Amino acid sequence: MRILLTALVLLSTPVLAQPPPASAPTTERFIRQLVETRYFNSGRPTATSFTPDEQTLFFLRTREGSRTVVLHAFDTTTGQTREYLTAESLNAEARALQEPVRAAPRGLSSYALSEDGEKLLVGMSGKQYVVARASGKVTELKLGAGAMDVRFSPDATQVAYVRGHDVYRLDLATNTERAVTKGGTEDKSHGTPEFIATAEMMRFSGYWWSPDGKSLAYTESDTSGVEKLVVPDALNPEREGQRLAYPRAGKPNAQVRLGIIPVTGGKTTWVQWDAGKYPYLATVRWPAKGPLTVLVQNRAQTEELLLAVDPRTGSTRTLLVEKDDAWLTLHQTFPHWLADGSGFLWYTERNGASELELRDATGKLVRSLVPPDAGFYDLVGYVEQDGTVYFSGGTASEERYVWRLSPGGKPTRVTAERPALEQAKLSKRGGFLALSSEGPRRMKNTTVLKADGTRVGELPSLAKVPTLQPRIEVRHVGKERYPTSLVRPRDAKPGVKLPVIVDIYGGPGMAMVYQSMMQHLTDQWLADQGFIVVKLDGRGVSPTADAKLRKPKYDWPRQILDEQVAALRALAAEVPEMDLSRVGITGASNGGYMSALAVLTRPDVFKAAVAVSSVTDWRDYDSHLTERFFGLPDEQPQAYEQASLLTHVKAGKPMGKLLVVHGTADDNVLFFQALKLSDALFRAGQPHELLPLSGMGHMVFDPVLAERLWEETARYFHAHL
Template identity: 30%
Template sequence: MIESLKKGGLLLLIFVLATSGLQAQALKKVTLEDVFKKGTFSQKSVYGINWMKDGQYYSSLVNRAGFPAVVKINLATGEEEEVLLDGRVLGINFTSYSFNADESKALIATDVESIYRRSSKGVFYVVDLVTGEKQQLMNGEKISYATLSPDNDKVAFVKENNLYMVELATNKLTQITTDGEWNKIINGSADWVYEEEFSMAQAFKWSPDGKKIAFIRFDETEVPEFNMQLWGKLYPEDYRFKYPKAGEKNSEVSIRVYDLASGQTSKMDAGSETDIYLPRIYWTQDPNQLAFIRLNRLQNQLDLFHANATTGESKLILSEKADTYVDLDFNDNLQYLSDGKSFIRTSEQDGYKHIYHHAMDGSLIRQVTSGPWEVSELVGVDEKAKKVYFVSTEASPLERNFYVIDLSGKNKKELTPSKGSHTINMSPDHRFFIDYYSTADSPVVVTLKEASGKDIKVLEDNAELQDRLKSFALGKKEFFSFPTVDGTELNGYVIKPADFDPNKKYPVLMYVYGGPGSQNVRNSWGGTRDFWHQALVAEGYIVACVDNRGTGARGRDFKHATYANLGKLETIDQIEGAKYFAKQPYVDANRIGIWGWSYGGYMSSLALMIGNDVFKTAIAVAPVTTWRYYDTIYTERYLQTPQLNPAGYDDNSPITHVNKLKGNFLLIHGTGDDNVHFQNTVDLVNALIAADKQFETFYYPNRNHGIYGGNTTWHLYTQMTDFLKRKL
């Protein structure tokens, strides 16, 4: 009896092993074609959410048989009830929409073309939602940032550096500014450097009553021009635009308010110093009171002003200073409460980004949140219930979860306890929210929820993608941390082949960005680069990533550690990461490589040169090679000016370290990069030649910082894959 059981158990074991072997064989390897040609791993989501005024519905932009449509969704059921805009009926293939305050009209855009990273222009229409009639603005000329007025009957926009307004009932056009001129004066939209580094493109706002428009005016006359050649014609064209490199002249900025009734424009008093930044304007609840933020050139002092929108007279409300720099919140976490008596903001002043409640005179009422974790976004303030909703890293720097807390700072509650990353879109009445939730292993699931966190309906579960993923041999993203030689704890992840054998020796490719406040090591769904890494893993590589000092989500001290000396500590930490992997028994210590893009290309270049004893190979895509060539706002925030801190610019430039190059180096750049100029790569190439170093390089004609378009992405990643197969 025992013998027969042994035989049966053995047969069962053989069957299980054989079956699992067949299953493993049946799983497909991720290929470059899957990632870049077939879109095999593209995830779906829910776009164009617009909460409607009655609190019972929201609208969403969907695709219907190849045409855009805006549908109305019942919040109680999650079901579609009505089509509000139908692109097929309108005969317009629109890509964005917005409603006026009473939801009687919609503003839609089509034929939109990008200018730089956030700026664009397109053809705009106003659609009457009752009659279905459409009204084309400016006879179809392309305009930027068309915005409906709060009182429903006007649209403001920017065209050719001037601010305009049109009255919808009469089609009467008012040109608010007349001095706009290319490469000289800009009204109502940001100059290049504000757009890139202060995350803004539109630079005007309607007052709450629709009677005034506040706007920022940029005088870039004295800003030096940068010249890019555009290839493809018999004689290449010059493209010249204003780009202030570190230490050079910035635009002179001023804030103006246009009064519709009088037709007069007033200038707000921002002080006598002109070498400043004015990166944000806000209307308070008082339609004649404008708020604005002023930063000094070194960005180590942030001032909040309130100004009389008629006279321009201003008053300093609060000031925050730092030995390094004061963080300007790019999520616009400044909200004026409807009682007109107070406002909410975020600040890093206690060492971590937290929420503060101030009276209108700037005095502190209380710090609402506190602890050794960061508020990543202030989602909303429910004034009636006296509750504040926010996303934070309290659970872990790798996670993002949604919380609610009383305005008093008590009774904090987590609303999304699932581990992973939650992005929140909350209704203005704070009764509902849409949760975009993902982990490193699972694509986004979009769920409509009650404010309590209770599910109403799953709007997108990416079930098709989930099923598709099961047929591929994917490496799992494993998170870890390790101490460096000086005791700093660093977070990282590693992806091993699905058929990983601990007795084998694998080559390792590290992926780096590493710039101030950035974060690559997160428990969230990745994108194209993650699946390129999976394609490499399928070929027998291990892919790893380490977030060095200077990166985000771990408090001010960790982030500001690299101040005035960019590149030094970050490179040390990446080398420490490589040494950590070199000690692992499953790693071939002689085959460790690193790659990165932009700041990551800067890092991979430095790592290969300074860490020539641990790194064999590096790829640098669109790298900064000297901070002297990068823009004022970003560079001086972290390095001061070249005049004040020349060593900070030169000591950790890859150009300075070319003599240390020993390994295999691939350098890639787009010649049309308006952000990190091709000049960076040209000068590094010259230095490498002078140092008699052999390397490989490739340029993409006319491609910008993203290096895409047509067959470009496929070509780029195929080239990098081939290089790694040859050199790693």
């Protein structure tokens, strides 16, 4: 074993088995520029919001040559854009500075539009401001330090927020605050989502306003019984490490309950459901009309209840039950209640694939809106007046489009451009779309369209054009028609064989192959070092694939790796320049795990791997995701044993070359997972390398470290391929 320190690359005399060709195109500092510009997205419009009258589309964007974020307004009548709100207009002392490229964005950090469109809630430098659009009056809110998750009440006369483990509200007329909940502690917090809610359920809030603004629903998350893990600061041992309530697979989770309390404080009414059978509070909705609604799941995530809550008593009634033999897919867009409370839209996979349903207020099915064969991905909007649905999706996993579907009709594309990845927002009245689109030869742009597809204008971007243009080849290969993408060196010569690197993620149902320039930028950089870089998807990534392929369980790592090998060989049959005697594999997070698994179990195919931020033993990862795919450890011990990398580490057993890379401050996949793997390999006499990224978390955002890591990745593959 060799440990490579991040302070310097400790390869005193690196041996490059096959140095890059002298004529290879240079992309000096490209990786550093990639991270500094957030993959060339700095300067692009983000966070779009239509006003209720559809006259204005707000968005955030940095100024030219600056990291200062400004709120802009696009006029849907004229198609013109103007700066609407700046740091200077909020605070006379705030100045837009010309920041170094590596500095964090300055100026506005967030904004939200009130439901009536008359006020803006704006965040800047840790403070919150309310701006009255008609008068331009700016009010700095007296929230106190550490306020989080600040949100308007439905009538925008108040805001609520969380501070110090309790929920507060502030009256905007008097700018005075009042505690809503009391007694919150680190182990029993009020109004904040627990670890797995944010990490896996995609539920990022722990409180919800009542429609009349007189009450709040909030979570109480009791983590006193959850195992506490410490993430130490390895470079600063005098500092106390970060203490996490981290529920590992099979171990106790946070105990979460939902309470309803007047905004003036007082007695909490607790919502009643069978929390023993359904411990996961996955989703909460409190619509303008219709009941307070909660979605709760069993721990196996094979059964869930959608419940309507009586806020006065906390009693519940069941609107619907969903079951799945493998697992239920959480979709936080749903339930989507109609404005008049007469029913809601619901996402289901009950009939074999993703489907959008309309249900009445009792939960009874009215009709299917988007059928399972349409490849539904997400809801863009629903026009209640005529029942028209706008959604993103499609049947090809590598493309995604925005579709319009009228009652009784068939889905039709809103635009004609292809291939592309599209997403959109629909104005509340359904008259306009803000459609973002990217493709294999272009970065993302946002166009404003009328609902019929007529172009109104484009939101102006100031983003830099990537200095490196990927040359992407997307193919469907083999009799199984595996989706694949391939990037060659820009100076590649026909017929000349090159080593191959597989870029992988490999989670169940997770695609890697997309018609996207942005998602192939690092692939092209790596290819230009003298490799053919490929992405490979199995049959299960298709949105209309058989459920057993889309949702493999228990033995899924082997199944997915087998399909990677099959797709690799099928692609090589069409691309003779791919040298299958020299194949490497790399990825991060689940891709790191799959990379390490590949060289441990299939060294006949994969000769070298760079595994970044990898799980080693799934019993050490969080409960919600892990148990979804493997079941409970006590009930499925063989699944966990077979999936653990440690199982496949044996003295004398052939394996490929392995570089393990991990951030020492990773609070998702903790650093000790890398140490466990390295220790097992060392004890088994298996040579490998360990690169700890000091102070880094699950992802590398430091431009210098990112640059060094990619250089080391290329060096490693040159040395071993």
